[in-house]
Amino acid sequence: MKIAFIGIGQVGSTLAGQLVALDHTVTIAARNPNSNSVKTALAKYPALQVASPQEAIAPSEVIFLATPFAANQTALAEVGNLSGKILIDCTNPVGANLTHGLKSEQSGSELVQSFVPDAKVVKAFTIYGFENFENNTYPGYGNLKPAMLIAGNDTTAKQVVSNLCQQLGWEAIDVGNLSMSLHLEHMTLLWIQMARVQGRGANFVWAMLKR
Numbered sequence: 001m002k003i004a005f006i007g008i009g010q011v012g013s014t015l016a017g018q019l020v021a022l023d024h025t026v027t028i029a030a031r032n033p034n035s036n037s038v039k040t041a042l043a044k045y046p047a048l049q050v051a052s053p054q055e056a057i058a059p060s061e062v063i064f065l066a067t068p069f070a071a072n073q074t075a076l077a078e079v080g081n082l083s084g085k086i087l088i089d090c091t092n093p094v095g096a097n098l099t100h101g102l103k104s105e106q107s108g109s110e111l112v113q114s115f116v117p118d119a120k121v122v123k124a125f126t127i128y129g130f131e132n133f134e135n136n137t138y139p140g141y142g143n144l145k146p147a148m149l150i151a152g153n154d155t156t157a158k159q160v161v162s163n164l165c166q167q168l169g170w171e172a173i174d175v176g177n178l179s180m181s182l183h184l185e186h187m188t189l190l191w192i193q194m195a196r197v198q199g200r201g202a203n204f205v206w207a208m209l210k211r
Contacts, residue, residue: 001164004029004060006053006075008041010130011090012066015168017045018133022167025049029056029063029079054080062160064125066090069101069108076115083118086157089181090125092188098197100185109151109181122152122161123181126188129195131202136169138205145171146205149187151180173208 002025005012020026027049030038042048050056057063057079067075069091076082093101093108102108109123125133127149136146148170152158162172175184187206194200 002060003062004056005064007067008037013041014130014133020047027056029053053078062086064088069093073115082116085119087119087121089123107181120154120157124150129202147208149173149175151175153178
């Protein structure tokens with residue numbers, strides 16, 4: 001699958017590296033191919049490709065949005081036509097003191113959808129820190145896999161994202177339409193509070209037990 005990344009920081013580079021290791025063609029959409037973030041990603045994952053935003057996006061079937069939330073609108077405006085494309089929103093609106101950056105009045109993903117109304121936005125890869133995207137293996141739990149909760153309005157797009165989640169070792173759980181992203185963003189804030197503020201560390205995930 002042809003995949004592009006808008007944003008190649010800790011989250012973006014980690015996911016891009018995992019996907020390129022699975023033999024996907026992964027291209028960084030880079031305004032500046034000589035930026036420190038691009039150089040760092042290429043040094044760690046030399047199989048990644050780099051192109052201008054529009055050149056990276058045009059042939060890609062799936063695009064990951066992994067920029068700082070405040071940069072989303074500007075970044076999306078530079079990539080050209082996203083009509084019919086699957087856009088995986090990995091971003092979170094984080095406000096002061098780990099509050100919701102949009103005051104919980106709207107999910108960040110719904111705002112992203114408003115920027116690119118013709119794209120198929122799916123919220124995914126947001127409820128943990130980058131450490132669990134780098135290594136999501138938790139031995140000792142049998143066949144139980146860590147959960148990756150996703151949300152979106154397009155069923156077909158969510159199936160594509162679910163397949164990618166499964167390839168990456170997650171149990172993909174569809175929680176509903178894009179408005180449900182608000183709850184996933186609160187889960188992210190909870191994870192950050194527990195991992196970073198309370199000092200539990202990054203080595204924990206959510207899982208879904210079914211009977």
